[in-house]
Amino acid sequence: MRPGPGEPAAGPWQAERFDVFVQSLMSPPARIVAVDGRGAAGKSTFAERLRAALGDATVVHTDDVAWWHSRFGWAEPMIDGILTPYRQGRDVRFQPPGWAPRGRTGHLEVPASTRTVIIEGVGASRRELVPFLDVSIWIQSDYAQAEERGLRRDMDRNGFDLAEAQRQWQEWEAEEVPFLEADRPWERADVIVAGTPALDHDPATHLVTAGR
Secondary structure, rough: OOOOOOOOOOOEEEEEEEHHHHHEEEEEEEEEEEEEOOOOOHHHHHHHHHHHHHOOOEEEEHHHOOOOOOOOOHHHHHHHHHHHHHHOOOOOEEEOOOOOOOOOOOOOEEOOOOOOEEEEEEOOOOOOHHOOOOOOEEOOOOOHHHHHHHHHHHHHHOOOOHHHHOOOOOOOOHHHHHHHHOHHHHHOOOOOEEOOOOOOOOOOOOOEEEEE
């Protein structure tokens, strides 16, 4: 696995049972878990798998908070709108700043009774959020494989041709790479999970990890 700019290769890698991983992750119970990683690293898939395993959990995507606001300037609305009220035991009902000007209706909602909130997205474990987090997970991916996966995703989801998908990806990377090189979230990760694992394992029951 060849990670992205500034990021050291993790290891040694090991395959472990997902149920054992979750049990360890939640001992002691974690109220806020960050799932961080580069674009197309496998964060959303992992966050949904974790949510399903936990049962009483809600996923908040940083892309929803950042939507038509700022790719990486969303720390303040995430803290004020999501993390602070949830930590204070209040129901969360928050409309991110970019929604109304673009005609997006609705709110991000997290009941106060929710056991665990999973913050998912590039920068989910960024420095500004650290005081609110119980567990930080970094999804390490092969840089080239993640790009290939991201281009296919954007073409399928958005109807882009290859040229447009590459243009959009390059615009994203122009901000993502310097942000991650400056923030270095992998250095604060409690555990590193392989998003493009090379180690043989059963993906239905296991995952590949390093750093514990």
